[in-house]
Amino acid sequence: MTDIKENNNSDKNLSSLENSDSTKDILVIGAGLCGSLLALRLAQRGYNVNVYESRPDLRVTDISAGRSINLALSDRGFRALRLAGVEDKARAICIPMKGRLMHDIEGRTFASKYSGRDGEYINSISRGDLNGMLLTEADRFENLNIHFNKECTNIDLDTNTVTFKDRNTNTSFNISSDVIFGTDGAGSELRKSYFLQRKFLFSFSQNFLTHGYKELEIPAAADGTHQISKDYLHIWPRGEYMLIALANLDGSFTVTLFLGHEEGTYHFKGLDTEDKIKAFFQEQFPDALALIPNIAEEFANNPTGPLGTIKCSPWHYKGQTLILGDAAHAVVPFYGQGMNASFEDVAVLDGIIDKHEGDWETIFKTYEHVRKANADAIGELAEENYYEMRDHVANPIFKKKRQLEMQFEKAFPNAYFSKYSMVTFNENIGYFEAMTRGRAQDKAILNMITDNAISTTIDMTKEQLKDVLHQVLEKTNDILDDDKIAKTMHH
Numbered sequence: 001m002t003d004i005k006e007n008n009n010s011d012k013n014l015s016s017l018e019n020s021d022s023t024k025d026i027l028v029i030g031a032g033l034c035g036s037l038l039a040l041r042l043a044q045r046g047y048n049v050n051v052y053e054s055r056p057d058l059r060v061t062d063i064s065a066g067r068s069i070n071l072a073l074s075d076r077g078f079r080a081l082r083l084a085g086v087e088d089k090a091r092a093i094c095i096p097m098k099g100r101l102m103h104d105i106e107g108r109t110f111a112s113k114y115s116g117r118d119g120e121y122i123n124s125i126s127r128g129d130l131n132g133m134l135l136t137e138a139d140r141f142e143n144l145n146i147h148f149n150k151e152c153t154n155i156d157l158d159t160n161t162v163t164f165k166d167r168n169t170n171t172s173f174n175i176s177s178d179v180i181f182g183t184d185g186a187g188s189e190l191r192k193s194y195f196l197q198r199k200f201l202f203s204f205s206q207n208f209l210t211h212g213y214k215e216l217e218i219p220a221a222a223d224g225t226h227q228i229s230k231d232y233l234h235i236w237p238r239g240e241y242m243l244i245a246l247a248n249l250d251g252s253f254t255v256t257l258f259l260g261h262e263e264g265t266y267h268f269k270g271l272d273t274e275d276k277i278k279a280f281f282q283e284q285f286p287d288a289l290a291l292i293p294n295i296a297e298e299f300a301n302n303p304t305g306p307l308g309t310i311k312c313s314p315w316h317y318k319g320q321t322l323i324l325g326d327a328a329h330a331v332v333p334f335y336g337q338g339m340n341a342s343f344e345d346v347a348v349l350d351g352i353i354d355k356h357e358g359d360w361e362t363i364f365k366t367y368e369h370v371r372k373a374n375a376d377a378i379g380e381l382a383e384e385n386y387y388e389m390r391d392h393v394a395n396p397i398f399k400k401k402r403q404l405e406m407q408f409e410k411a412f413p414n415a416y417f418s419k420y421s422m423v424t425f426n427e428n429i430g431y432f433e434a435m436t437r438g439r440a441q442d443k444a445i446l447n448m449i450t451d452n453a454i455s456t457t458i459d460m461t462k463e464q465l466k467d468v469l470h471q472v473l474e475k476t477n478d479i480l481d482d483d484k485i486a487k488t489m490h491h
Protein backbone atom coordinates (compact mmCIF):
# COMPACT_ATOMS: atom_id res chain seq x y z
CA MET A 1 0.00 0.00 0.00
CA THR A 2 1.30 3.49 -0.76
CA ASP A 3 1.90 6.08 1.85
CA ILE A 4 -1.31 7.12 3.50
CA LYS A 5 0.14 9.16 6.32
CA GLU A 6 -0.42 12.47 4.51
CA ASN A 7 -4.01 12.65 5.63
CA ASN A 8 -3.70 11.07 9.00
CA ASN A 9 -5.20 13.49 11.40
CA SER A 10 -3.15 13.94 14.53
CA ASP A 11 -6.18 14.53 16.72
CA LYS A 12 -7.99 11.33 15.82
CA ASN A 13 -9.51 10.52 19.15
CA LEU A 14 -12.67 8.60 18.63
CA SER A 15 -12.61 4.89 18.80
CA SER A 16 -15.56 3.07 17.41
CA LEU A 17 -17.83 0.36 18.73
CA GLU A 18 -16.57 -3.19 18.65
CA ASN A 19 -18.62 -5.21 16.21
CA SER A 20 -19.06 -8.91 15.82
CA ASP A 21 -18.36 -8.95 12.07
CA SER A 22 -15.09 -10.57 11.02
CA THR A 23 -14.82 -8.26 7.97
CA LYS A 24 -11.38 -6.76 8.19
CA ASP A 25 -11.34 -3.92 5.72
CA ILE A 26 -13.86 -1.81 3.91
CA LEU A 27 -12.89 0.36 0.98
CA VAL A 28 -15.05 3.29 -0.08
CA ILE A 29 -14.46 4.85 -3.51
CA GLY A 30 -15.49 8.53 -3.56
CA ALA A 31 -15.66 10.90 -0.58
CA GLY A 32 -18.52 13.03 -1.88
CA LEU A 33 -21.73 13.48 0.06
CA CYS A 34 -22.78 9.84 0.10
CA GLY A 35 -19.29 8.34 0.50
CA SER A 36 -18.30 10.53 3.42
CA LEU A 37 -21.53 9.85 5.32
CA LEU A 38 -21.31 6.12 4.55
CA ALA A 39 -17.68 5.97 5.68
CA LEU A 40 -18.50 7.85 8.88
CA ARG A 41 -21.35 5.48 9.69
CA LEU A 42 -19.28 2.36 8.94
CA ALA A 43 -16.47 3.68 11.15
CA GLN A 44 -19.02 4.27 13.90
CA ARG A 45 -20.06 0.66 13.52
CA GLY A 46 -16.47 -0.43 14.14
CA TYR A 47 -15.26 -1.30 10.66
CA ASN A 48 -11.80 -0.48 9.44
CA VAL A 49 -12.54 1.96 6.62
CA ASN A 50 -10.32 3.40 3.90
CA VAL A 51 -11.81 6.07 1.66
CA TYR A 52 -10.23 7.04 -1.66
CA GLU A 53 -11.19 10.29 -3.36
CA SER A 54 -9.94 11.46 -6.75
CA ARG A 55 -10.04 15.17 -5.90
CA PRO A 56 -7.98 17.11 -3.42
CA ASP A 57 -9.37 17.72 0.06
CA LEU A 58 -12.16 20.25 -0.47
CA ARG A 59 -11.57 21.66 3.01
CA VAL A 60 -8.26 23.09 1.87
CA THR A 61 -8.72 23.53 -1.90
CA ASP A 62 -11.48 25.31 -3.77
CA ILE A 63 -12.88 22.71 -6.14
CA SER A 64 -16.50 23.74 -6.47
CA ALA A 65 -16.39 24.55 -10.19
CA GLY A 66 -18.77 22.54 -12.27
CA ARG A 67 -20.85 21.03 -9.49
CA SER A 68 -23.82 22.59 -7.79
CA ILE A 69 -22.58 24.98 -5.15
CA ASN A 70 -25.59 24.73 -2.90
CA LEU A 71 -28.36 22.20 -2.52
CA ALA A 72 -31.75 21.78 -0.88
CA LEU A 73 -31.55 19.51 2.14
CA SER A 74 -34.73 18.07 3.61
CA ASP A 75 -36.09 15.44 5.97
CA ARG A 76 -34.79 12.26 4.34
CA GLY A 77 -31.29 13.69 4.39
CA PHE A 78 -31.68 14.81 7.99
CA ARG A 79 -32.80 11.33 9.03
CA ALA A 80 -29.51 9.85 7.82
CA LEU A 81 -27.43 12.69 9.26
CA ARG A 82 -29.22 12.15 12.60
CA LEU A 83 -28.30 8.47 12.52
CA ALA A 84 -24.64 9.46 12.25
CA GLY A 85 -25.04 12.06 15.01
CA VAL A 86 -24.33 15.06 12.78
CA GLU A 87 -27.80 16.53 12.20
CA ASP A 88 -27.17 19.54 14.45
CA LYS A 89 -23.90 20.31 12.71
CA ALA A 90 -25.71 20.31 9.36
CA ARG A 91 -28.62 22.42 10.66
CA ALA A 92 -26.15 25.00 11.91
CA ILE A 93 -25.07 25.73 8.31
CA CYS A 94 -28.56 25.66 6.75
CA ILE A 95 -30.70 28.53 5.50
CA PRO A 96 -34.39 27.54 5.80
CA MET A 97 -36.51 28.13 2.70
CA LYS A 98 -40.19 28.09 3.64
CA GLY A 99 -41.50 28.24 0.09
CA ARG A 100 -40.99 29.19 -3.51
CA LEU A 101 -40.95 32.80 -4.61
CA MET A 102 -41.98 33.00 -8.24
CA HIS A 103 -40.75 35.92 -10.34
CA ASP A 104 -42.80 36.76 -13.41
CA ILE A 105 -41.45 38.45 -16.51
CA GLU A 106 -42.62 41.88 -15.29
CA GLY A 107 -40.67 41.40 -12.08
CA ARG A 108 -43.74 40.75 -9.91
CA THR A 109 -43.35 38.03 -7.31
CA PHE A 110 -45.72 35.63 -5.65
CA ALA A 111 -44.94 33.25 -2.83
CA SER A 112 -46.08 29.67 -2.43
CA LYS A 113 -45.31 27.74 0.74
CA TYR A 114 -44.02 24.17 0.51
CA SER A 115 -46.61 22.88 2.92
CA GLY A 116 -49.71 23.98 4.81
CA ARG A 117 -48.17 22.55 7.99
CA ASP A 118 -45.95 24.78 10.08
CA GLY A 119 -42.36 23.66 10.39
CA GLU A 120 -42.19 21.96 6.99
CA TYR A 121 -39.55 23.69 4.91
CA ILE A 122 -36.45 22.84 2.91
CA ASN A 123 -32.94 24.16 3.52
CA SER A 124 -30.25 25.71 1.40
CA ILE A 125 -26.85 24.31 2.29
CA SER A 126 -23.40 24.62 0.73
CA ARG A 127 -22.18 21.37 -0.82
CA GLY A 128 -18.61 22.19 0.20
CA ASP A 129 -19.48 23.04 3.82
CA LEU A 130 -21.65 19.95 4.22
CA ASN A 131 -19.12 17.63 2.61
CA GLY A 132 -16.33 19.23 4.64
CA MET A 133 -18.26 18.78 7.88
CA LEU A 134 -18.80 15.08 7.09
CA LEU A 135 -15.11 14.60 6.25
CA THR A 136 -14.04 16.26 9.48
CA GLU A 137 -16.41 14.07 11.50
CA ALA A 138 -15.16 10.98 9.66
CA ASP A 139 -11.53 12.00 10.15
CA ARG A 140 -11.95 11.84 13.93
CA PHE A 141 -12.17 8.04 13.89
CA GLU A 142 -8.90 6.21 14.27
CA ASN A 143 -10.29 3.26 12.28
CA LEU A 144 -11.00 5.50 9.24
CA ASN A 145 -8.53 7.00 6.79
CA ILE A 146 -9.24 9.27 3.86
CA HIS A 147 -6.83 9.36 0.93
CA PHE A 148 -7.20 12.32 -1.43
CA ASN A 149 -5.98 12.68 -5.02
CA LYS A 150 -6.38 8.94 -5.56
CA GLU A 151 -8.46 8.19 -8.61
CA CYS A 152 -9.98 4.76 -9.03
CA THR A 153 -9.28 3.56 -12.56
CA ASN A 154 -10.38 -0.06 -12.39
CA ILE A 155 -11.95 -2.67 -10.12
CA ASP A 156 -11.18 -6.32 -10.68
CA LEU A 157 -14.42 -7.95 -9.60
CA ASP A 158 -12.89 -11.43 -9.30
CA THR A 159 -10.12 -10.50 -6.92
CA ASN A 160 -11.80 -7.49 -5.28
CA THR A 161 -8.80 -5.39 -6.17
CA VAL A 162 -9.03 -1.70 -6.97
CA THR A 163 -6.48 0.15 -9.09
CA PHE A 164 -5.87 3.78 -8.24
CA LYS A 165 -3.90 6.49 -9.93
CA ASP A 166 -2.17 8.85 -7.55
CA ARG A 167 -2.83 12.26 -9.08
CA ASN A 168 0.16 13.79 -7.26
CA THR A 169 2.76 11.33 -8.51
CA ASN A 170 0.96 9.97 -11.58
CA THR A 171 1.72 6.42 -10.42
CA SER A 172 -0.71 3.55 -10.06
CA PHE A 173 -1.18 1.14 -7.18
CA ASN A 174 -3.59 -1.67 -6.24
CA ILE A 175 -5.55 -2.23 -3.06
CA SER A 176 -7.60 -5.31 -2.19
CA SER A 177 -10.39 -5.22 0.32
CA ASP A 178 -13.03 -7.56 1.79
CA VAL A 179 -15.86 -5.22 0.85
CA ILE A 180 -15.88 -2.32 -1.62
CA PHE A 181 -18.46 0.45 -1.80
CA GLY A 182 -18.73 2.60 -4.92
CA THR A 183 -19.94 6.06 -3.98
CA ASP A 184 -18.12 7.65 -6.87
CA GLY A 185 -21.06 9.55 -8.31
CA ALA A 186 -22.86 9.52 -11.64
CA GLY A 187 -19.75 8.51 -13.61
CA SER A 188 -18.98 5.59 -11.26
CA GLU A 189 -16.00 3.39 -12.08
CA LEU A 190 -17.48 0.53 -10.09
CA ARG A 191 -20.69 0.72 -12.12
CA LYS A 192 -18.60 0.83 -15.28
CA SER A 193 -16.78 -2.33 -14.23
CA TYR A 194 -20.12 -4.12 -13.71
CA PHE A 195 -20.97 -3.15 -17.27
CA LEU A 196 -17.64 -3.91 -18.90
CA GLN A 197 -16.55 -7.08 -17.13
CA ARG A 198 -19.75 -8.93 -18.01
CA LYS A 199 -19.73 -11.16 -14.96
CA PHE A 200 -23.51 -11.07 -14.75
CA LEU A 201 -26.51 -9.64 -16.56
CA PHE A 202 -26.24 -5.97 -15.84
CA SER A 203 -29.07 -3.63 -16.86
CA PHE A 204 -28.25 0.00 -17.32
CA SER A 205 -29.99 3.10 -18.64
CA GLN A 206 -28.86 6.69 -18.88
CA ASN A 207 -31.36 9.29 -19.97
CA PHE A 208 -30.19 12.84 -20.59
CA LEU A 209 -32.55 15.79 -20.79
CA THR A 210 -32.16 18.08 -23.78
CA HIS A 211 -31.55 20.78 -21.17
CA GLY A 212 -28.38 21.48 -19.23
CA TYR A 213 -27.54 23.89 -16.41
CA LYS A 214 -25.15 26.70 -15.67
CA GLU A 215 -24.45 28.37 -12.35
CA LEU A 216 -24.15 32.13 -11.86
CA GLU A 217 -23.96 34.34 -8.81
CA ILE A 218 -25.92 37.15 -7.22
CA PRO A 219 -23.30 38.66 -4.93
CA ALA A 220 -24.04 39.94 -1.43
CA ALA A 221 -24.97 43.61 -0.98
CA ALA A 222 -22.17 45.95 0.05
CA ASP A 223 -23.10 45.45 3.72
CA GLY A 224 -22.94 41.65 3.35
CA THR A 225 -26.71 41.10 3.40
CA HIS A 226 -28.81 39.20 0.85
CA GLN A 227 -30.13 41.35 -2.00
CA ILE A 228 -33.37 39.35 -2.27
CA SER A 229 -35.17 37.38 0.44
CA LYS A 230 -33.06 34.45 1.62
CA ASP A 231 -36.15 32.71 3.01
CA TYR A 232 -37.34 31.36 -0.33
CA LEU A 233 -36.17 29.27 -3.22
CA HIS A 234 -36.51 31.82 -6.02
CA ILE A 235 -37.89 30.63 -9.35
CA TRP A 236 -38.23 32.42 -12.66
CA PRO A 237 -40.36 29.88 -14.60
CA ARG A 238 -40.48 30.63 -18.33
CA GLY A 239 -41.77 27.47 -19.98
CA GLU A 240 -38.82 26.46 -22.12
CA TYR A 241 -36.26 27.61 -19.60
CA MET A 242 -36.03 28.45 -15.95
CA LEU A 243 -33.82 30.24 -13.49
CA ILE A 244 -33.63 29.39 -9.80
CA ALA A 245 -31.66 30.90 -6.91
CA LEU A 246 -30.75 29.57 -3.45
CA ALA A 247 -29.16 31.68 -0.74
CA ASN A 248 -25.67 31.18 0.69
CA LEU A 249 -24.57 32.08 4.22
CA ASP A 250 -22.20 34.80 2.94
CA GLY A 251 -25.09 36.89 1.57
CA SER A 252 -24.74 35.69 -2.02
CA PHE A 253 -27.12 33.51 -4.04
CA THR A 254 -26.19 30.69 -6.36
CA VAL A 255 -28.33 31.08 -9.47
CA THR A 256 -28.88 28.16 -11.81
CA LEU A 257 -30.07 28.57 -15.36
CA PHE A 258 -31.76 25.52 -16.92
CA LEU A 259 -31.79 25.86 -20.69
CA GLY A 260 -31.72 23.70 -23.83
CA HIS A 261 -28.26 22.67 -25.04
CA GLU A 262 -29.16 23.28 -28.65
CA GLU A 263 -32.95 23.34 -28.83
CA GLY A 264 -35.58 26.05 -28.41
CA THR A 265 -35.73 29.76 -29.14
CA TYR A 266 -32.75 30.30 -26.86
CA HIS A 267 -30.11 27.70 -26.07
CA PHE A 268 -26.64 27.45 -24.55
CA LYS A 269 -24.96 26.94 -27.89
CA GLY A 270 -26.53 30.08 -29.32
CA LEU A 271 -25.71 32.34 -26.38
CA ASP A 272 -22.13 32.86 -27.46
CA THR A 273 -21.59 36.59 -27.14
CA GLU A 274 -21.97 39.05 -24.28
CA ASP A 275 -24.67 40.93 -26.21
CA LYS A 276 -26.74 37.80 -26.82
CA ILE A 277 -26.47 36.69 -23.18
CA LYS A 278 -27.49 40.09 -21.87
CA ALA A 279 -30.32 40.44 -24.41
CA PHE A 280 -31.69 37.02 -23.38
CA PHE A 281 -31.60 37.91 -19.69
CA GLN A 282 -32.97 41.41 -20.35
CA GLU A 283 -35.94 39.91 -22.16
CA GLN A 284 -36.64 36.97 -19.88
CA PHE A 285 -35.17 37.71 -16.44
CA PRO A 286 -34.67 41.50 -16.23
CA ASP A 287 -34.94 41.64 -12.42
CA ALA A 288 -32.34 38.88 -12.05
CA LEU A 289 -30.01 40.46 -14.62
CA ALA A 290 -29.91 43.63 -12.52
CA LEU A 291 -28.45 41.56 -9.66
CA ILE A 292 -25.81 39.57 -11.60
CA PRO A 293 -23.05 42.07 -12.36
CA ASN A 294 -20.58 39.58 -13.86
CA ILE A 295 -23.04 37.73 -16.03
CA ALA A 296 -21.06 37.65 -19.27
CA GLU A 297 -17.85 36.55 -17.58
CA GLU A 298 -19.56 33.90 -15.47
CA PHE A 299 -21.55 32.65 -18.44
CA ALA A 300 -18.37 32.16 -20.44
CA ASN A 301 -16.26 30.68 -17.62
CA ASN A 302 -18.69 28.46 -15.74
CA PRO A 303 -19.27 25.05 -17.30
CA THR A 304 -22.59 23.91 -18.74
CA GLY A 305 -23.53 20.72 -16.93
CA PRO A 306 -25.60 17.81 -18.25
CA LEU A 307 -28.80 16.62 -16.54
CA GLY A 308 -29.44 12.92 -16.59
CA THR A 309 -31.14 10.00 -14.89
CA ILE A 310 -29.25 6.76 -14.34
CA LYS A 311 -30.96 3.51 -13.51
CA CYS A 312 -29.22 0.18 -13.25
CA SER A 313 -29.40 -3.25 -11.67
CA PRO A 314 -27.99 -5.17 -9.87
CA TRP A 315 -26.18 -2.75 -7.61
CA HIS A 316 -24.04 -5.43 -5.98
CA TYR A 317 -21.81 -8.34 -6.83
CA LYS A 318 -21.19 -11.43 -4.70
CA GLY A 319 -21.48 -9.71 -1.34
CA GLN A 320 -18.22 -7.95 -2.17
CA THR A 321 -19.16 -4.73 -3.92
CA LEU A 322 -22.11 -2.33 -3.79
CA ILE A 323 -22.85 0.99 -5.48
CA LEU A 324 -24.79 3.68 -3.64
CA GLY A 325 -25.87 7.28 -4.20
CA ASP A 326 -25.59 8.79 -7.68
CA ALA A 327 -23.41 5.86 -8.74
CA ALA A 328 -26.53 3.66 -8.53
CA HIS A 329 -29.30 6.14 -9.24
CA ALA A 330 -28.42 9.64 -10.44
CA VAL A 331 -31.53 11.80 -10.82
CA VAL A 332 -32.22 15.23 -12.31
CA PRO A 333 -32.27 17.97 -9.66
CA PHE A 334 -35.88 19.10 -9.95
CA TYR A 335 -37.19 17.52 -6.77
CA GLY A 336 -34.14 18.56 -4.76
CA GLN A 337 -33.73 14.91 -3.74
CA GLY A 338 -30.54 13.46 -5.27
CA MET A 339 -28.42 14.09 -2.19
CA ASN A 340 -31.31 13.34 0.14
CA ALA A 341 -31.86 10.01 -1.59
CA SER A 342 -28.12 9.27 -1.41
CA PHE A 343 -28.08 10.01 2.30
CA GLU A 344 -31.22 7.91 2.74
CA ASP A 345 -29.36 5.04 1.05
CA VAL A 346 -26.92 5.09 3.97
CA ALA A 347 -29.73 4.99 6.54
CA VAL A 348 -31.52 2.15 4.77
CA LEU A 349 -28.32 0.14 4.41
CA ASP A 350 -27.51 0.73 8.07
CA GLY A 351 -30.88 -0.69 9.15
CA ILE A 352 -30.21 -3.81 7.08
CA ILE A 353 -26.69 -4.22 8.48
CA ASP A 354 -28.34 -4.18 11.93
CA LYS A 355 -30.29 -7.29 10.96
CA HIS A 356 -27.69 -9.24 9.02
CA GLU A 357 -24.34 -8.01 10.29
CA GLY A 358 -21.50 -10.09 8.83
CA ASP A 359 -23.47 -11.54 5.93
CA TRP A 360 -22.74 -8.97 3.20
CA GLU A 361 -24.38 -10.99 0.44
CA THR A 362 -27.70 -10.97 2.28
CA ILE A 363 -27.23 -7.33 3.26
CA PHE A 364 -26.63 -6.24 -0.35
CA LYS A 365 -29.47 -8.34 -1.76
CA THR A 366 -31.93 -7.16 0.86
CA TYR A 367 -30.79 -3.57 0.42
CA GLU A 368 -31.37 -3.58 -3.32
CA HIS A 369 -34.66 -5.39 -2.86
CA VAL A 370 -36.06 -2.72 -0.54
CA ARG A 371 -34.38 0.28 -2.19
CA LYS A 372 -34.60 -0.19 -5.94
CA ALA A 373 -38.28 0.71 -6.47
CA ASN A 374 -37.82 3.78 -4.30
CA ALA A 375 -34.73 4.90 -6.22
CA ASP A 376 -36.54 4.41 -9.54
CA ALA A 377 -39.50 6.37 -8.20
CA ILE A 378 -37.46 9.45 -7.24
CA GLY A 379 -35.87 9.33 -10.69
CA GLU A 380 -39.31 9.51 -12.27
CA LEU A 381 -40.64 12.09 -9.84
CA ALA A 382 -37.65 14.34 -10.49
CA GLU A 383 -38.14 14.23 -14.26
CA GLU A 384 -41.86 14.91 -13.81
CA ASN A 385 -41.18 17.87 -11.56
CA TYR A 386 -39.04 19.45 -14.24
CA TYR A 387 -42.15 20.00 -16.32
CA GLU A 388 -44.18 21.00 -13.28
CA MET A 389 -41.67 23.66 -12.23
CA ARG A 390 -41.22 24.99 -15.76
CA ASP A 391 -44.81 25.02 -16.83
CA HIS A 392 -47.32 24.15 -14.18
CA VAL A 393 -46.42 26.44 -11.32
CA ALA A 394 -47.90 29.27 -13.36
CA ASN A 395 -50.90 27.28 -14.67
CA PRO A 396 -54.26 28.39 -13.12
CA ILE A 397 -55.60 24.85 -12.49
CA PHE A 398 -52.36 23.79 -10.84
CA LYS A 399 -52.42 26.93 -8.76
CA LYS A 400 -55.94 26.10 -7.58
CA LYS A 401 -54.87 22.55 -6.74
CA ARG A 402 -51.90 23.83 -4.75
CA GLN A 403 -54.10 26.31 -2.87
CA LEU A 404 -56.59 23.60 -1.98
CA GLU A 405 -53.83 21.25 -0.82
CA MET A 406 -52.41 24.01 1.39
CA GLN A 407 -55.83 24.45 2.98
CA PHE A 408 -56.14 20.69 3.56
CA GLU A 409 -52.70 20.50 5.16
CA LYS A 410 -53.35 23.51 7.36
CA ALA A 411 -56.81 22.47 8.54
CA PHE A 412 -56.23 18.70 8.67
CA PRO A 413 -52.50 18.28 9.24
CA ASN A 414 -52.77 14.59 10.05
CA ALA A 415 -55.16 13.65 7.25
CA TYR A 416 -53.66 15.13 4.11
CA PHE A 417 -50.16 15.13 2.64
CA SER A 418 -49.52 16.47 -0.84
CA LYS A 419 -47.19 14.53 -3.12
CA TYR A 420 -44.51 17.14 -2.48
CA SER A 421 -44.96 16.81 1.29
CA MET A 422 -44.78 13.02 1.15
CA VAL A 423 -41.60 13.12 -0.92
CA THR A 424 -39.90 15.95 0.92
CA PHE A 425 -41.07 15.89 4.53
CA ASN A 426 -42.13 12.30 5.21
CA GLU A 427 -39.06 10.19 5.59
CA ASN A 428 -41.21 7.34 6.87
CA ILE A 429 -42.98 6.96 3.53
CA GLY A 430 -40.85 5.45 0.74
CA TYR A 431 -40.49 7.36 -2.54
CA PHE A 432 -42.46 4.68 -4.36
CA GLU A 433 -45.47 4.98 -2.09
CA ALA A 434 -45.22 8.78 -2.16
CA MET A 435 -45.20 8.68 -5.96
CA THR A 436 -48.09 6.24 -6.29
CA ARG A 437 -50.36 7.91 -3.77
CA GLY A 438 -49.26 11.41 -4.79
CA ARG A 439 -50.02 10.83 -8.44
CA ALA A 440 -53.47 9.43 -7.64
CA GLN A 441 -54.23 12.43 -5.42
CA ASP A 442 -53.08 14.87 -8.09
CA LYS A 443 -55.20 13.14 -10.70
CA ALA A 444 -58.24 13.15 -8.41
CA ILE A 445 -57.95 16.84 -7.57
CA LEU A 446 -57.16 18.01 -11.10
CA ASN A 447 -60.07 16.03 -12.56
CA MET A 448 -62.46 17.29 -9.92
CA ILE A 449 -61.38 20.91 -10.45
CA THR A 450 -61.68 20.60 -14.23
CA ASP A 451 -65.15 19.05 -13.88
CA ASN A 452 -66.18 21.73 -11.37
CA ALA A 453 -67.01 18.87 -9.01
CA ILE A 454 -65.43 20.54 -5.98
CA SER A 455 -65.15 24.01 -4.60
CA THR A 456 -61.71 25.60 -4.54
CA THR A 457 -62.62 28.90 -2.90
CA ILE A 458 -60.38 30.03 -0.10
CA ASP A 459 -63.20 31.07 2.22
CA MET A 460 -64.71 27.62 2.87
CA THR A 461 -65.75 26.78 6.42
CA LYS A 462 -63.88 23.93 8.05
CA GLU A 463 -66.93 21.71 7.53
CA GLN A 464 -67.08 22.52 3.79
CA LEU A 465 -63.36 21.92 3.47
CA LYS A 466 -63.71 18.62 5.29
CA ASP A 467 -66.35 17.58 2.83
CA VAL A 468 -64.09 18.44 -0.14
CA LEU A 469 -61.20 16.55 1.47
CA HIS A 470 -63.46 13.55 1.96
CA GLN A 471 -64.38 13.59 -1.74
CA VAL A 472 -60.74 13.90 -2.77
CA LEU A 473 -59.63 11.01 -0.56
CA GLU A 474 -62.47 8.83 -1.82
CA LYS A 475 -61.64 9.59 -5.45
CA THR A 476 -57.93 8.99 -4.74
CA ASN A 477 -58.69 5.57 -3.29
CA ASP A 478 -60.87 4.74 -6.31
CA ILE A 479 -57.97 5.61 -8.61
CA LEU A 480 -55.53 3.54 -6.54
CA ASP A 481 -57.97 0.59 -6.58
CA ASP A 482 -58.41 0.89 -10.35
CA ASP A 483 -54.63 0.95 -10.80
CA LYS A 484 -54.29 -2.16 -8.65
CA ILE A 485 -56.95 -3.99 -10.68
CA ALA A 486 -55.32 -2.91 -13.95
CA LYS A 487 -51.98 -4.23 -12.70
CA THR A 488 -53.43 -7.61 -11.69
CA MET A 489 -55.03 -7.95 -15.13
CA HIS A 490 -51.65 -7.21 -16.71
CA HIS A 491 -49.98 -10.13 -14.98
Ligand SMILES: Cc1cc2nc3c(=O)[nH]c(=O)nc-3n(C[C@H](O)[C@H](O)[C@H](O)COP(=O)(O)OP(=O)(O)OC[C@H]3O[C@@H](n4cnc5c(N)ncnc54)[C@H](O)[C@@H]3O)c2cc1C
Nearest residue numbers: 030032033034054072152184185325326336337338339340
Ligand atom coordinates in the same frame (compact mmCIF):
# COMPACT_ATOMS: atom_id res chain seq x y z
C1 LIG B 1 -27.37 21.25 -10.60
C2 LIG B 1 -27.64 20.23 -9.52
C3 LIG B 1 -28.41 20.61 -8.44
C4 LIG B 1 -28.68 19.68 -7.43
N1 LIG B 1 -29.49 20.06 -6.39
C5 LIG B 1 -29.80 19.16 -5.44
C6 LIG B 1 -30.64 19.54 -4.35
O1 LIG B 1 -31.09 20.69 -4.25
N2 LIG B 1 -30.93 18.60 -3.39
C7 LIG B 1 -30.47 17.33 -3.47
O2 LIG B 1 -30.80 16.52 -2.59
N3 LIG B 1 -29.66 16.94 -4.49
C8 LIG B 1 -29.32 17.82 -5.46
N4 LIG B 1 -28.50 17.44 -6.50
C9 LIG B 1 -28.03 16.04 -6.56
C10 LIG B 1 -26.78 15.83 -5.73
O3 LIG B 1 -25.77 16.71 -6.13
C11 LIG B 1 -26.31 14.39 -5.88
O4 LIG B 1 -27.36 13.50 -5.80
C12 LIG B 1 -25.29 14.05 -4.80
O5 LIG B 1 -24.15 14.86 -4.95
C13 LIG B 1 -24.92 12.56 -4.86
O6 LIG B 1 -23.90 12.29 -3.96
P1 LIG B 1 -22.82 11.17 -4.28
O7 LIG B 1 -21.89 11.20 -3.13
O8 LIG B 1 -23.51 9.93 -4.65
O9 LIG B 1 -22.08 11.68 -5.59
P2 LIG B 1 -21.10 12.93 -5.73
O10 LIG B 1 -21.54 14.05 -4.87
O11 LIG B 1 -20.95 13.17 -7.19
O12 LIG B 1 -19.72 12.40 -5.15
C14 LIG B 1 -18.92 11.46 -5.81
C15 LIG B 1 -17.51 11.60 -5.30
O13 LIG B 1 -16.72 10.59 -5.86
C16 LIG B 1 -15.53 11.15 -6.38
N5 LIG B 1 -15.11 10.32 -7.51
C17 LIG B 1 -15.67 10.26 -8.73
N6 LIG B 1 -15.01 9.39 -9.50
C18 LIG B 1 -14.01 8.89 -8.75
C19 LIG B 1 -12.97 7.96 -9.00
N7 LIG B 1 -12.85 7.37 -10.18
N8 LIG B 1 -12.11 7.67 -8.00
C20 LIG B 1 -12.23 8.25 -6.79
N9 LIG B 1 -13.19 9.16 -6.51
C21 LIG B 1 -14.06 9.47 -7.47
C22 LIG B 1 -15.91 12.56 -6.79
O14 LIG B 1 -14.79 13.41 -6.85
C23 LIG B 1 -16.88 12.93 -5.67
O15 LIG B 1 -16.22 13.48 -4.57
C24 LIG B 1 -28.18 18.36 -7.51
C25 LIG B 1 -27.38 17.99 -8.60
C26 LIG B 1 -27.12 18.92 -9.60
C27 LIG B 1 -26.27 18.50 -10.77
